[in-house]
Amino acid sequence: MKKKSIWQTVRTNIRNKLLAGVLVLIPLVITYFFLKAFIGFFDNIVNPLLEPYLGFHIPGLGLIVSLFAIYFLGLFITNILGRSLLSLLEKWLNYIPLVRTVYQTSKQIASAFTATQTGFERVVFVEYPRTNAWTIAFVTGQSKGKDGTEFTHLFLPTTPNPTSGWALIVPEEDVIPSEMTVEQGLKALISGGAVFPPVTNLRQHSQK
Structure with a gap:
């Protein structure tokens, strides 16, 4: 009975440690593949445009360039001219039934996940x-x-x-x-x- 009890304790300890390791590993693996796909997505867009001029491939360059582009887009949208142009673009999109639905839904979902502008009260x-x-x-x-x-x-x-x-x-x-x-x-x-x-x-x- 004593040997069985010790074996059960060891087995439980091994199982708990394996479970703890899996719980740590899973989010790390998911994060790794997400970042890999995210960076690769931008690299596939930007690198083909820049490689003919640079002559070589720079991993992660697409992400860096895209982040700068998104930053300057946000900078432009937050001024009077940018807001006016965005308002005009949204007005045009509202005339297209299917596009209007997709755009408004996507905008609300994106707003819901931002800290500064939420679609949820x-x-x-x-x-x-x-x-x-x-x-x-x-x-x-x-x-x-x-x-x-x-x-x-x-x-x-x-x-x-x-x-x-x-x-x-x-x-x-x-x-x-x-x-x-x-x-x-x-x-x-x-x-x-x-x-x-x-x-x-x-x-x-x-x-x-």
């Missing part, structure tokens, strides 16, 4: 898909019915891919406020709930 909870089960939702707007009822517009994203989901309009009274920031809400979704801040107000609501 705040994070809330809604009771879904059953009683005493709550889902993270992002507030996208408010409206008022003819009878004076206040409604909240929500986006319920899927996990771990928060770029897809459902759009809901629910009475304001059915929305449970959250103490989470938009960034914390997105992290909770992408991690599948593994990274989740305390939700004291939700526990208080469940006790009512």
